[in-house]
Amino acid sequence: MRRFGKLGVIHQHADSYSLDYFPIAGQQETPSIELHPLVVYILSLLDKQWTVEKIVEDLPRHFDIAPEHAQEITDDVDVVFERHFTSQQHEPSGVTIDEEAVRTQVRALSQHTPLTTRTTVFKGNRSPFPMTLQWLVTDFCNRKCVYCYQGAPLSSKTEDSSVDIDVIKRLIRETAQLGGKEVLLTGGEPLLREDIYEVMVYALQHGLTPDFISKQFVSVENAKKLAAAGLKDAFFSIDSLEKEAAKSLTGIGGFAKKIGQTVENMVTEGIRVHAKSLLTSLNAHAYTETLETLERLGAHSITIDTYSDNLQRHDDDLHASVAQMHEVRDAVDTFLATQPKLKVYYRSEQIEKDIDYDIDGFVCHNGRTQLLFYPNGDISKCDKKLPGGDMIVGSVLNQSVFEAWNSTALLESLDPPRDKYKGTPCFTCDSFDTCNIRGRCYYGAYMSTGTLYGPQEGACKYMVGVKSVC
Numbered sequence: 001m002r003r004f005g006k007l008g009v010i011h012q013h014a015d016s017y018s019l020d021y022f023p024i025a026g027q028q029e030t031p032s033i034e035l036h037p038l039v040v041y042i043l044s045l046l047d048k049q050w051t052v053e054k055i056v057e058d059l060p061r062h063f064d065i066a067p068e069h070a071q072e073i074t075d076d077v078d079v080v081f082e083r084h085f086t087s088q089q090h091e092p093s094g095v096t097i098d099e100e101a102v103r104t105q106v107r108a109l110s111q112h113t114p115l116t117t118r119t120t121v122f123k124g125n126r127s128p129f130p131m132t133l134q135w136l137v138t139d140f141c142n143r144k145c146v147y148c149y150q151g152a153p154l155s156s157k158t159e160d161s162s163v164d165i166d167v168i169k170r171l172i173r174e175t176a177q178l179g180g181k182e183v184l185l186t187g188g189e190p191l192l193r194e195d196i197y198e199v200m201v202y203a204l205q206h207g208l209t210p211d212f213i214s215k216q217f218v219s220v221e222n223a224k225k226l227a228a229a230g231l232k233d234a235f236f237s238i239d240s241l242e243k244e245a246a247k248s249l250t251g252i253g254g255f256a257k258k259i260g261q262t263v264e265n266m267v268t269e270g271i272r273v274h275a276k277s278l279l280t281s282l283n284a285h286a287y288t289e290t291l292e293t294l295e296r297l298g299a300h301s302i303t304i305d306t307y308s309d310n311l312q313r314h315d316d317d318l319h320a321s322v323a324q325m326h327e328v329r330d331a332v333d334t335f336l337a338t339q340p341k342l343k344v345y346y347r348s349e350q351i352e353k354d355i356d357y358d359i360d361g362f363v364c365h366n367g368r369t370q371l372l373f374y375p376n377g378d379i380s381k382c383d384k385k386l387p388g389g390d391m392i393v394g395s396v397l398n399q400s401v402f403e404a405w406n407s408t409a410l411l412e413s414l415d416p417p418r419d420k421y422k423g424t425p426c427f428t429c430d431s432f433d434t435c436n437i438r439g440r441c442y443y444g445a446y447m448s449t450g451t452l453y454g455p456q457e458g459a460c461k462y463m464v465g466v467k468s469v470c
Helices: 037-047 053-060 067-080 099-110 166-178 194-203 219-230 242-248 255-268 285-295 324-335 400-403 409-413 434-436 443-451
Strands: 008-012 017-021 032-035 132-136 180-184 209-214 232-237 273-278 301-304 344-346 372-375 378-380 394-397
Touching: 032 037, 037 053, 037 067, 037 099, 053 067, 053 099, 132 166, 166 194, 166 400, 180 194, 194 209, 194 219, 194 434, 219 255, 232 255, 242 255, 255 273, 255 285, 255 443, 273 285, 285 301, 301 324, 324 344, 372 378, 372 400, 394 400, 394 409
Parallel strands: 132 180, 132 372, 180 209, 209 232, 232 273, 273 301, 301 344
Antiparallel strands: 008 017, 017 032, 378 394
16 A cells, blocks of 8 residues: 655645645755646545556546556656655555545646646656756776776776765755655766765665666675665676676776676675676677676676767777677577576667666756766766856755756756857757757767757757767
């Protein structure tokens, strides 16, 4: 049995509805967000133990709404507000509304405005609160991966990661309070920060999943800490477990042995290990050994993607040949014929993580479903650290998660005015508003044209046949 009201209570006003959150310690102002009447109606039905299937059947009977939109909206409400429900059977409901009144209101709205997930759940083309807190922990990395598009500075220290752990813990509490689901740790190498395991355990204790992709060694002690706190899945970048291929790709001797020990340590503690592997010309010959070793170590899955060009930094010599790709396909097929426990996803096949809740159609999720901040605490729309003051829209050092999410600076970065694009084809383009709705890629625009406010190679009719400036 699920009851709504774990994090806050929905109140009905004259013609509007607010979700008023319960305060947390040290909070000066308690968050409150406005909800679309249809979202409130669906939440009330979920609170009454209706299934998603039953709600989807119910909506078109009462409202002018297409069945496919009924399905999408209901699914999104169920996912976005998942952490607002408690499994405690005797808890009072957090939905105190006149159900017939809200039904009448939604019926009237449906006759004038198309009801879709973009006009209800994701008004303004973003989630009502950040579902993910993304922390770019450090720019530094202790590997020298030949394919890294960032070219991260080589270091085993994280001098640039200056946000105090007490601030990080506050951000975790605030994200959990709003109903967020995960803390995404990126870099550089995110696990280099000395107190990162304390951060991950703290996140788990507050109901948030720490999500990361790492090449870093994890000791038995730290694996035990994460498992005890409830970590279920861990993702590691493992391009090869053949010694020489691993060294060629990472630039570090002994990588295959260390990452293999990491897999074993995590699996021993009951954590599912997912390997992310990049197929290049340097490791194509070694997949049989990699697959067999992961199977022996007890890894849960491996996803093999092929190396491709990027806008920032690439090397044509790293492209696997057609023959090499066939070689890997044969190695995978031969391995799968042994009926292994290891799940293998090759090239276009994708693994769906349990914590995956992407919204179709968004070019970038920063500012739309996730709040991103840099090692020094600066909040940004883009994780590529592009030049120009417009990319910094706040700081977690002096803003709460709720304040940052609703700040004018962040909202304007998501919906830039047309005047910013004077002198470019975008300024007079009849698709300008469509690009804003889908979300613009500032990085793609900058690397294509040398400006933040311009068309993007590969995503604009004006850029067909245009070579990027990088």
